[in-house]
Amino acid sequence: MSKVKPNISKAAFWDVNFEEIDFDKHVRDVINRILMNGKLSDWVEMNKYYGAEKIKKELVEMRYLSDLALNFCSFYYKIPKEDFRCYKHKQSIPKLWEF
Secondary structure, three states: OOOOOOOOOHHHHOOOOHHHOOOOOOHHHHHHHHHHHOOHHHHHHHHHHHOHHHHHHHHOOOOOOOHHHHHHHHHHHOOOHHHOHHHHHHHHOOOOOOO
């Protein structure tokens, strides 16, 4: 028996067929889209559906998070920024111009 899909708004998934999303297979993509484009209610629903531990595991492995999303997740889940893969990756790319 499969889990019931979370009650998430379609706004974050505007460019894909929402009905065809496999929320268990594409966990990292779902979390990323909700972080970048979702509403607060989507965030709450995502936490109920996946649980904090699974979300933490996926967050630290993401290749990209905006600075805002990174700071929020670091604070909310009490994970040091240095533990995030995207943070380490940003540090390894030299900035060409700093204005």
